Amino acid sequence: xxxxxxxxxxxxxxxxxxxxxxxxxxxxxxxxxxxxxxxxxxxxxxxxxxxxxxxxxxxxxxxxxxxxxxxxxxxxxxxxxxxxxxxxxxxxxxxxxxxxxxxxxxxxxxxxxxxxxxxxxxxxxxxxxxxxxxxxxxxxxxxxxxxxxxxxxxxxxxxxxxxxxxxxxxxxxxxxxxxxxxxxxxxxxxxxxxxxxxxxxxxxxxxxxxxxxxxxxxxxxxxxxxxxxxxxxxxxxxxxxxxxxxxxxxxxxxxxxxxxxxxxxxxxxxxxxxxxxxxxxxxxxxxxxxxxxxxxxxxxxx
Amino acid sequence: xxxxxxxxxxxxxxxxxxxxxxxxxxxxxxxxxxxxxxxxxxxxxxxxxxxxxxxxxxxxxxxxxxxxxxxxxxxxxxxxxxxxxxxxxxxxxxxxxxxxxxxxxxxxxxxxxxxxxxxxxxxxxxxxxxxxxxxxxxxxxxxxxxxxxxxxxxxxxxxxxxxxxxxxxxxxxxxxxxxxxxxxxxxxxxxxxxxxxxxxxxxxxxxxxxxxxxxxxxxxxxxxxxxxxxxxxxxxxxxxxxxxxxxxxxxxxxxxxxxxxxxxxxxxxxxxxxxxxxxxxxxxxxxxxxxxxxx
Numbered sequence: 001x002x003x004x005x006x007x008x009x010x011x012x013x014x015x016x017x018x019x020x021x022x023x024x025x026x027x028x029x030x031x032x033x034x035x036x037x038x039x040x041x042x043x044x045x046x047x048x049x050x051x052x053x054x055x056x057x058x059x060x061x062x063x064x065x066x067x068x069x070x071x072x073x074x075x076x077x078x079x080x081x082x083x084x085x086x087x088x089x090x091x092x093x094x095x096x097x098x099x100x101x102x103x104x105x106x107x108x109x110x111x112x113x114x115x116x117x118x119x120x121x122x123x124x125x126x127x128x129x130x131x132x133x134x135x136x137x138x139x140x141x142x143x144x145x146x147x148x149x150x151x152x153x154x155x156x157x158x159x160x161x162x163x164x165x166x167x168x169x170x171x172x173x174x175x176x177x178x179x180x181x182x183x184x185x186x187x188x189x190x191x192x193x194x195x196x197x198x199x200x201x202x203x204x205x206x207x208x209x210x211x212x213x214x215x216x217x218x219x220x221x222x223x224x225x226x227x228x229x230x231x232x233x234x235x236x237x238x239x240x241x242x243x244x245x246x247x248x249x250x251x252x253x254x255x256x257x258x259x260x261x262x263x264x265x266x267x268x269x270x271x272x273x274x275x276x277x278x279x280x281x282x283x284x285x286x287x288x289x290x291x292x293x294x295x296x297x298x299x300x301x302x
Numbered sequence: 303x304x305x306x307x308x309x310x311x312x313x314x315x316x317x318x319x320x321x322x323x324x325x326x327x328x329x330x331x332x333x334x335x336x337x338x339x340x341x342x343x344x345x346x347x348x349x350x351x352x353x354x355x356x357x358x359x360x361x362x363x364x365x366x367x368x369x370x371x372x373x374x375x376x377x378x379x380x381x382x383x384x385x386x387x388x389x390x391x392x393x394x395x396x397x398x399x400x401x402x403x404x405x406x407x408x409x410x411x412x413x414x415x416x417x418x419x420x421x422x423x424x425x426x427x428x429x430x431x432x433x434x435x436x437x438x439x440x441x442x443x444x445x446x447x448x449x450x451x452x453x454x455x456x457x458x459x460x461x462x463x464x465x466x467x468x469x470x471x472x473x474x475x476x477x478x479x480x481x482x483x484x485x486x487x488x489x490x491x492x493x494x495x496x497x498x499x500x501x502x503x504x505x506x507x508x509x510x511x512x513x514x515x516x517x518x519x520x521x522x523x524x525x526x527x528x529x530x531x532x533x534x535x536x537x538x539x540x541x542x543x544x545x546x547x548x549x550x551x552x553x554x555x556x557x558x559x560x561x562x563x564x565x566x567x568x569x570x571x572x573x574x575x576x577x578x579x580x581x582x583x584x585x586x587x588x589x590x591x592x593x594x595x596x597x
Contacts (some may be wrong), residue, residue: 019421023413024423027430027474031429031433036429039440041444042441045443045444115336121572121575121586122572123527123530123571123572123575125571129528133341134341141358143307143357149416155530182591194592242552242553259442260535261533276442279439283437291431
């Protein structure tokens, strides 16, 4: 009896183990096809002669060469550097500042947190729409300042090809800085109270406690925030479309809008695929080392 | 928490002054964050003449809901002028199934990957996880061809599929991280009692999954409702979701620009996710951080 029931339970156990595999299999298959398969597919298109229609004749690096010869792509890359750099730095600064301010036993902290963070719940399209209205040179902020008596106030960045990309920074910072605040606030609350107390006993002032002890001890959060923000910046698409449409001309294009335009409006599938691969490479360069260290760190801790 | 009250050497006047300054700065920041919402609401309640005459920050002299009515029932999206309501329902029809399916699959995956671990489970998890970070531009072209071949291009079904597939990585991540912290003994004891894989899932795992289900549903709902890239790429005309319709309304160049209608449409697009945020903000934040910081 013992033997048969144990084989039975072995059978059950192996079925159970297989059930687990069977359950995961569809998702795994989907990700193999829709993520990994599609990446290879796009990679292949980037090596093909595809223009209006996908054709799969080998063209070597031709599409990449064409991509890098395009003035518009250079503008997109340059814009990404400007936008990404400013977006990350300002969000980190604002997020950290707000978190420290909120950390001072503020009355109505919950309300303020809600206020700082709600933009994150909105679609980038909504954000773009409202900022487009506010930054509208004829009726928005500029008119408001004129009405207030500041007649020489001029703010036409939205329609100025030299400055359009900065309006994207303004809207993006408004949207994402609250999220950075939330990350920092959570980290601040996790700092060891004993160290702070000890520093205080030694006569350190509050700013010194923050700059010397607290902020350095939440360094990992800076890293996480930078990774998340950089990732957001590379993927930024909706906001640009809604705010400037990539314009004037293509002066506020980012790689994401460039890729979309090439794919769906200019019928340059090969170039589009090549630009998508460049974006993937950028994200991988940021994410892979980060994930690697995070996962390894996770193992170390338990 | 380090704060002036506890660690401040500043007593009396100086202390009160500092606190006052602190609150002033915080209030100024609140004004900055609330300003666009204020502008959206007030502009949507004004008439066009009043918008031209008044300024950005003036309150509506006569409150009118005409712009809201117009946005909902008559605004032109492309050539169709039947308002944004069709597209609102498109988004609902897209978001509900996509959220439910991806959450359910995520729960099953997370459970299977942690409680009935098999060889390679971690590698499979890592491979799924990668999908969270792929810039979607890299899958756009193959996806549009695949949807075309499947015959579900330009349909809500197609968008549901897309959102389920790329939402899976996030939901699996949420549930996996949640279930990892649930003691294995719970499952082992039930196995000894003869409970099977699905019995354990229904009877033991699901009843304690409430908080993470809420996180997953909120995260997926906001992601899918707010999506624009997939909507713009894989839908057209009548099948477009709300965000695409909004962008169409705002960026049409024909006719007189109706800023009040634009703002009403933007608010209508933002309301569902704003409501979710106000009602369940705590879970929203948890989702944000879980989706960005790996555990």
